[in-house]
Amino acid sequence: MSFSWTCAATDGAARAGALSTAHGEVETPVFMPVGTAGTVKAMTADAVRSTGARLILGNTYHLMLRPGADRVFALGGLHRMMDWPGPILTDSGGYQVMSLAGLRRLDADGVTFRSHVDGSSHRLTPESSIGIQEKLDATISMALDECTAFPATEAQASDSMALSMRWAARSRAAFSARPGYGVFGIVQGGVFPALRLESAAALTAIGFHGYAVGGLAVGEGQEAMFGVLDITVPALPADKPRYLMGVGTPDDLLGAVGRGIDMFDCVIPTRAGRTARAYTTRGVFNLRNARFADDARPLDATCACPLCTRHTRAYLHHLFRCEEMLGPMLLTWHNVQYYQDFMRDIRAAIRQGRLAAHAAAVRARWAEGDDPS
Amino acid sequence: MSFSWTCAATDGAARAGALSTAHGEVETPVFMPVGTAGTVKAMTADAVRSTGARLILGNTYHLMLRPGADRVFALGGLHRMMDWPGPILTDSGGYQVMSLAGLRRLDADGVTFRSHVDGSSHRLTPESSIGIQEKLDATISMALDECTAFPATEAQASDSMALSMRWAARSRAAFSARPGYGVFGIVQGGVFPALRLESAAALTAIGFHGYAVGGLAVGEGQEAMFGVLDITVPALPADKPRYLMGVGTPDDLLGAVGRGIDMFDCVIPTRAGRTARAYTTRGVFNLRNARFADDARPLDATCACPLCTRHTRAYLHHLFRCEEMLGPMLLTWHNVQYYQDFMRDIRAAIRQGRLAAHAAAVRARWAEGDDPS
Numbered sequence: 241m242s243f244s245w246t247c248a249a250t251d252g253a254a255r256a257g258a259l260s261t262a263h264g265e266v267e268t269p270v271f272m273p274v275g276t277a278g279t280v281k282a283m284t285a286d287a288v289r290s291t292g293a294r295l296i297l298g299n300t301y302h303l304m305l306r307p308g309a310d311r312v313f314a315l316g317g318l319h320r321m322m323d324w325p326g327p328i329l330t331d332s333g334g335y336q337v338m339s340l341a342g343l344r345r346l347d348a349d350g351v352t353f354r355s356h357v358d359g360s361s362h363r364l365t366p367e368s369s370i371g372i373q374e375k376l377d378a379t380i381s382m383a384l385d386e387c388t389a390f391p392a393t394e395a396q397a398s399d400s401m402a403l404s405m406r407w408a409a410r411s412r413a414a415f416s417a418r419p420g421y422g423v424f425g426i427v428q429g430g431v432f433p434a435l436r437l438e439s440a441a442a443l444t445a446i447g448f449h450g451y452a453v454g455g456l457a458v459g460e461g462q463e464a465m466f467g468v469l470d471i472t473v474p475a476l477p478a479d480k481p482r483y484l485m486g487v488g489t490p491d492d493l494l495g496a497v498g499r500g501i502d503m504f505d506c507v508i509p510t511r512a513g514r515t516a517r518a519y520t521t522r523g524v525f526n527l528r529n530a531r532f533a534d535d536a537r538p539l540d541a542t543c544a545c546p547l548c549t550r551h552t553r554a555y556l557h558h559l560f561r562c563e564e565m566l567g568p569m570l571l572t573w574h575n576v577q578y579y580q581d582f583m584r585d586i587r588a589a590i591r592q593g594r595l596a597a598h599a600a601a602v603r604a605r606w607a608e609g610d611d612p613s
Numbered sequence: 614m615s616f617s618w619t620c621a622a623t624d625g626a627a628r629a630g631a632l633s634t635a636h637g638e639v640e641t642p643v644f645m646p647v648g649t650a651g652t653v654k655a656m657t658a659d660a661v662r663s664t665g666a667r668l669i670l671g672n673t674y675h676l677m678l679r680p681g682a683d684r685v686f687a688l689g690g691l692h693r694m695m696d697w698p699g700p701i702l703t704d705s706g707g708y709q710v711m712s713l714a715g716l717r718r719l720d721a722d723g724v725t726f727r728s729h730v731d732g733s734s735h736r737l738t739p740e741s742s743i744g745i746q747e748k749l750d751a752t753i754s755m756a757l758d759e760c761t762a763f764p765a766t767e768a769q770a771s772d773s774m775a776l777s778m779r780w781a782a783r784s785r786a787a788f789s790a791r792p793g794y795g796v797f798g799i800v801q802g803g804v805f806p807a808l809r810l811e812s813a814a815a816l817t818a819i820g821f822h823g824y825a826v827g828g829l830a831v832g833e834g835q836e837a838m839f840g841v842l843d844i845t846v847p848a849l850p851a852d853k854p855r856y857l858m859g860v861g862t863p864d865d866l867l868g869a870v871g872r873g874i875d876m877f878d879c880v881i882p883t884r885a886g887r888t889a890r891a892y893t894t895r896g897v898f899n900l901r902n903a904r905f906a907d908d909a910r911p912l913d914a915t916c917a918c919p920l921c922t923r924h925t926r927a928y929l930h931h932l933f934r935c936e937e938m939l940g941p942m943l944l945t946w947h948n949v950q951y952y953q954d955f956m957r958d959i960r961a962a963i964r965q966g967r968l969a970a971h972a973a974a975v976r977a978r979w980a981e982g983d984d985p986s
Contacts, residue, residue: 279932279939284919307906307931315909315927323923533680536688546657550696554688558680559652565938566652 243380243422243449245481245502249591253473253500256590259481261379262420263319263327264294268481269497269590271583272297272329272505273576277306278322281510282565282572285323291545291573292580295327295379297505300372301336304362305355309375317377329505330378331485332369332411332426335387335454346386348403366410370423374416382452383411385426390458397430404428404454405442412446422449424483430455431464433471440475450481453501457487466495473500490519490582491606494599497586509579513572516560520578523606527571532557537611545577546570616753616795616822618854618875622964626846626873629963632854634752635793636692636700637667641854642870642963644956645670645702645878646949650679651695654883655938655945658696664918664946665953668700668752670878673745674709677735678728682748690750702878703751704858705742705784705799708760708827719759721776739783743796747789755825756784758799763831770803777801778815785819795822797856803828804837806844813848824849825856826874830865839868846873863892863955864979867972870959882952886945889933893951896979900944905930910984918950919943 245268247257259266273280273288276299280288288296298318303309315321318328334351337344341353341362350365364372366384373381385404388397408425415423425443429435443451453472456465469484476482483503484496493504509519516527520540525532527539535553543549547556547570559567582602589598618641620630632639646653646661649672653661661669671691676682688694691701707724710717714726714735723738737745739757746754758777761770781798788796798816802808816824826845829838842857849855856876857869866877882892889900893913898905900912908926916922920929920943932940955975962971 277931277935277937278928279937282938282942284939284942285923286919302935306935307927311907311927314907315925321925321928321931534684534687546659550658552688552694554680554684555651555694558650558684558694562650562675562679564650564652565655565941566657568938569655569657569942 241420243420245450245479247479249593251590251593251595252498254497254590254595255500255502256587257481257502259295259327260420261327261422262418263325263379266295266327267587268502269493269583269586270295270503271493271579272503273579274299274505274507274510275322275324275328277302278312278318280572280576282514282568283510283576287573288324288576289326291577292584293576295329295503296324298328298330298376298378299336300330300333300369300376301340303330303376304333304372305357305360309372313375313377319377327379328377329380330373330376330382332382332384333364333372334369334384335486337364338387348406350384366407367414370411370414379421380450381415381421381423383408383423383425383448385428385454387458388428388430388455390430390455390460392430394430394432394435397428397432397435401428401430401435401439405439408443409446412448424448424450424452426452426454426485427472427476428455431460431468433468436468436472437475440472444475444477448480450483450503451476452483452485454485456484457492462492462495465492466499469496469499469501490579491603493582494586494602497590498595498599509575510572513575514568516567516571518571519575521602521605522608522610525610527553527556527567528560529557539574540578543574543577543581545574547574614793616793618823618852620852622966624963624966624968625871627870627963627968628873628875629960630854630875632668632700633793634700634795635791636698636752639668639700640960641875642866642956642959643668643876644866644952645876646952647672647878647880647883648695648697648701650675651685651691653945653949655887655941656883656949660946661697661949662699664950665957666949668702668876669697671701671703671749671751672709673703673706673742673749674713676703676749677706677745678730678733682745686748686750690748692750700752701750702753703746703749703755705755705757706737706745707742707757708859710737711760721779723757739780740787743784743787752794753823754784754788754794754796756781756796756798756821758801758827760831761801761803761828763803763828763833765803767803767805767808770801770805770808774801774803774808774812778812781816782819785821797821797823797825799825799827799858800845800849801828804833804841806841809841809845810848813845817848817850821853823854823856823876825858827858829857830860835865835868838865839872842869842872842874863952864976866955867959867975870963871968871972882948883945886948887941889940889944891944892948894975894978895981895983898983900926900929900940901933902930912947913951916947916950916954918947920947
């Protein structure tokens with residue numbers, strides 16, 4: 241079985257379809273919960289599955305340090321290790337090297353860095369990153385790139401993008417073809433349209449199973465991000481999946497789907513779940529707020545997660561106030577459920593040709609805020 | 614329906630039977646997972662149920678401070694608040710006042726103390742403790758007592774026990790009879806046989822739905838604890854359940870069941886689950902130990918919990934090393950499952966008249982230690 245994406249319906253630039261992979265089908269547009277170190281934080285794999293999530297993300301940087309790629313390989317790969325038989329996408333490790341690791345030294349061939357955990361020295365090259373992702377048994381591997389800093393001058397962004405394109409070619413060459421597995425290239429170029437187009441053309445010439453847009457959600461703001469998508473997405477092959485890395489808020493997702501993006505990942509739902517921030521159809525609430533202390537209503541009356549069907553806002557407030565682990569556990573579950581339901585509704589709207597009306601209704605409910613009763 | 618305990622089988626001093634309560638049946642001997650602040654730490658209520666647990670414990674001291682008894686009452690009681698429809702036993706609050714609260718002042722009528730959370734002033738009397746437990750909707754309420762310090766002179770233990778007996782009478786009088794609800798008295802008297810017998814007689818004269826043995830597992834050691842049980846248990850009514858408070862290790866449980874105890878609670882399985890200590894049929898392991906880093910075996914091959922059926926010791930080691938919440942979540946689940954399976958096997962052994970042989974086999978497997986393969 242070959243790795244493929246098929247388009248079932250379009251609505252403007254938005255597309256609904258499905259990925260076929262060695263580890264199962266995934267309907268798109270899809271949001272991937274982040275399973276950094278081989279676990280979606282505060283959730284069992286069963287709980288993640290129960291939300292409807294079918295594709296999750298693992299972080300190569302974290303996994304190569306702990307437990308180590310060889311160890312994951314010996315344990316049968318990431319799927320078996322974490323009890324997630326479905327597809328897994330891993331990033332290349334490059335982004336976290338830049339954001340977490342110490343004493344980074346970038347050269348034309350790769351990057352040397354020290355572990356943020358124990359200071360040990362490591363090196364990533366396009367070839368070693370792809371090799372590690374293969375040991376992890378990633379269904380989708382990402383090419384090693386340099387996430388261009390923001391802000392950057394056009395000359396800096398150009399040099400950085402050119403390096404990423406050389407690494408993309410080497411990453412593609414290092415990828416071992418296996419039925420149902422794929423490798424994605426990553427468009428860079430900062431906020432500069434010409435560079436983005438040059439990058440998209442370079443990647444298309446190499447040929448990947450899918451194309452990611454990287455270097456966004458790094459401080460440029462939503463308008464600039466959407467501007468880059470408006471330029472970049474039309475330059476990508478129409479028959480391949482498009483992945484906007486590290487994005488984002490529900491509103492970001494609505495806008496990016498409308499611009500033709502098929503895949504997303506972000507720590508927002510899981511991180512927010514640990515800090516008492518609830519994503520709901522009525523907007524975002526901070527459950528530590530004293531106004532929830534006696535609120536006997538479900539967090540979100542439209543949600544079918546265990547938190548919303550079995551507990552009150554008052555109980556969740558109590559759990560966070562007492563720093564009980566069940567607070568983060570239940571709210572992470574809810575937030576991941578919210579994101580999955582959100583994407584399910586978007587997919588249905590695209591198939592029914594009513595994405596714009598759906599997006600307007602969703603935004604209107606957010607703006608309305610919490611039910612005052 | 615009245616609160617009752619029926620004996621189905623005996624094996625020496627050990628008894629197998631069942632509690633009938635307003636919130637369902639509970640087979641005994643039973644171990645209660647501790648749900649301190651309205652949550653068994655790191656577990657959903659569903660997960661607790663899945664282990665076979667049918668009776669859990671809540672701490673009045675914690676719940677009266679946060680979220681507060683009136684608030685729990687307004688939320689429909691502890692069962693509804695935490696989604697645990699089964700029976701719940703609450704302690705009186707007295708033990709935690711002595712171990713956690715600040716600026717305690719004990720008088721003949723009750724105890725005044727400051728919250729360890731925010732320094733606010735509170736007071737517990739026999740009447741207020743029982744009233745709070747009623748607001749919490751505790752299936753089984755405990756009489757307010759003073760947990761006699763260890764060590765104590767016989768005079769100190771006598772005075773303390775006498776106070777507890779006066780409070781026991783007041784607690785019993787304050788308890789509102791409701792079908793299927795019960796109140797237990799607590800035997801005190803330190804390690805002094807005459808005091809224990811005096812206390813048991815005093816409580817029996819008052820008349821309770823069950824009898825607890827308190828003031829143990831406070832540093833006196835297992836031998837002294839068993840000595841107190843040998844004296845105390847025969848002095849308690851044979852047709853009522855007997856509860857050894859705050860105990861203990863699996864070995865403590867084996868010994869106490871053999872001496873006629875029917876009910877237990879202890880933080881060991883849940884606390885150990887958060888600190889990487891695993892209770893297994895092969896003894897206790899610390900999963901942080903480096904020897905587990907590449908151990909691809911299940912934690913306990915005889916256990917059916919999600920950790921043991923879906924993950925390796927290496928994965929659990931990895932989760933604890935990375936301080937991932939899933940480590941405490943999965944290991945707490947396992948430890949609670951272990952304790953429930955342990956009690957289920959004890960109940961079966963009593964009914965089949967082979968408790969001594971069963972206990973010997975269980976201890977032999979612990980002594981054997983981990984499978985060396």
